[in-house]
Amino acid sequence: MRFVKAHGxxxxxxxxxxxxxxxxAAAGELARRVCDRHTGIGADGLIFLGVEKAAPAEARFRxxxxxxxEAELSGNGLRCAAAFxxxxxxxxxxxxxxHTAVGDRPAEVLSSRGxxxxxxIGLGVPRVSAKDIPFDDGQTLDRVADYPLFVVKRTFPVTCxxxxxxxxxxFFDELPARNEWRTIGAGIETHPFFPQRxxxxxxxxxxxxxxxxFFWERGVGETLASGTGSAAxxxxxxxxxxVDRSVTVKTALGSLKVEWPEGxxxxxxxxxxxxxxxxxxxx
Numbered sequence: 001m002r003f004v005k006a007h008g009x010x011x012x013x014x015x016x017x018x019x020x021x022x023x024x025a026a027a028g029e030l031a032r033r034v035c036d037r038h039t040g041i042g043a044d045g046l047i048f049l050g051v052e053k054a055a056p057a058e059a060r061f062r063x064x065x066x067x068x069x070e071a072e073l074s075g076n077g078l079r080c081a082a083a084f085x086x087x088x089x090x091x092x093x094x095x096x097x098x099h100t101a102v103g104d105r106p107a108e109v110l111s112s113r114g115x116x117x118x119x120x121i122g123l124g125v126p127r128v129s130a131k132d133i134p135f136d137d138g139q140t141l142d143r144v145a146d147y148p149l150f151v152v153k154r155t156f157p158v159t160c161x162x163x164x165x166x167x168x169x170x171f172f173d174e175l176p177a178r179n180e181w182r183t184i185g186a187g188i189e190t191h192p193f194f195p196q197r198x199x200x201x202x203x204x205x206x207x208x209x210x211x212x213x214f215f216w217e218r219g220v221g222e223t224l225a226s227g228t229g230s231a232a233x234x235x236x237x238x239x240x241x242x243v244d245r246s247v248t249v250k251t252a253l254g255s256l257k258v259e260w261p262e263g264x265x266x267x268x269x270x271x272x273x274x275x276x277x278x279x280x281x282x283x
Contacts, residue, residue, distance in 0.1 A: 001282035003034060003041060005275045006084055008076035010224025010253040011215075012275075013063075014043045015084050021048040021062065022282075028068035034280050035066035041278050044220045047077055049085065052099075057091035061098040061105075065219030072101045073164040075123060075227015075268055082107035083117035083272040102164035115274040123228065123266045126235040127162040135160050137193050145239065151187040158188070159236040163266075166198040166218070167232030171240070175204050175214055185216025199226065201233040205242045212250040225251040231268055234258035 003014045014034055021027065031046040033039070043066065050060035061081060063071050078098055085091045086109045094109040106122040127133070130141035141147075144160040149168075160168045168188055175181065185200040200216040213233045215226040223229075230249040237243040238260055246259045256270030 002277055002279050004084055004088070004277045005041060005043060006080040006272055007275065008079050008225060008227060008270055008272050009251045009256065011076040011226055012043045013074075013077050013080050014041055014046045015081070016046065016048050018049050018051050018059075018085070018088070018090050021050065024070060027062070027064055028070065030282060031064035031066065032068040041280055044217065044223055045071070045074060045077060047074075047081055049081055051085065051090050054090070055092035057085070057093040057096040059085060059091070059096060059098055061100045065217075067219045069219040070101075071165060071219065073105070073228060075121060075163070075229075075231055076225060076270075077227065078105055078107055078121045079119040079227060079268075079270060079272050082109055082119045082121070083112075083274055086112060086117065087115065087274045100164070110269070117272040117274070118269065119272050120267060120269040121227070123163055123231050123268060125265055126232065126260070128160075128239065133160050133162045133166050133198075134195055135166070135193055136195055143239075149188070149191065149193070151191055152183055156184070159240060160198070161232050161235050161239075163228040163231050163235075165228055166194060166196055167201060167229060167236075168194070168198045169201040169203050169233050169236040171203050171205065171237075171242075173204070175202055175212065181214055182216065182222055185222070189216060189218055199229050199232070201226070201229050201236075203233045203237060205237060206250070208242070208244050209246070210248045210250060211237055211243060215251075224253055225256075227256075227268060227270070230256055231258055231266055235260060235266060
């Protein structure tokens with residue numbers, strides 16, 4: 001099978017040919033094999049797309065993490081998917097409506113130059129109740145904000161939201177050293193209060209218009225960027241009153257923009273690069 005690799009700020013994905021897609025068990029095993037960075041092509045996730053309409057463009061979206069687990073959604077994955085479909089000519093419109101496991105998500109290719117794209121996506125309204133995240137400590141919580149979470153022998157105030165997938169954000173004046181935040185991230189991902197595990201963001205507020213974020217992704221581990229993670233970190237900072245409703249999220253390899261108007265849906269804009277195609281046995 002021929003796969004195409006693309007990345008959004010270093011968060012990289014492999015795309016199967018549009019319309020391809022084995023059953024979930026086979027897809028999970030394929031994701032583990034093809035995403036392995038030593039014996040496969042290497043990526044954070046494997047994405048399957050099914051184009052339903054070329055114009056106006058609609059496509060089904062399914063994503064499997066590098067560990068073979070299926071995720072509900074990926075922000076960078078959506079942006080990469082829009083760029084991939086435009087790059088390979090599978091759609092005729094810059095606007096694409098993706099049908100995901102958690103509902104429809106719009107995308108728009110704002111610009112393209114060769115294999116480089118700028119893509120804007122809609123990620124809906126962040127959900128904040130414990131039930132929606134999900135977060136289960138035995139209580140009924142309307143919001144999980146500055147919750148004292150005990151993990152790796154320490155207590156951290158965490159703020160959690162759902163972007164269609166669960167996120168947990170920790171705020172620091174200075175971001176911790178790499179070995180420290182990786183340990184914390186792994187501990188929080190599998191904490192028993194998160195029944196579906198969780199993604200983890202380590203956030204430093206630069207000013208009211210910019211934040212810096214490190215990412216620990218559920219089913220992947222450390223990643224250079226995360227689209228829904230950037231959205232969740234920005235949303236959490238907005239909910240805490242630390243930043244304005246339009247904020248730049250600084251990642252290891254660059255920045256993207258998150259906008260969450262009062263009473264509206266959250267949108268994200270950032271770069272994508274289509275890298276190469278490669279053949280890899282699907283069985």
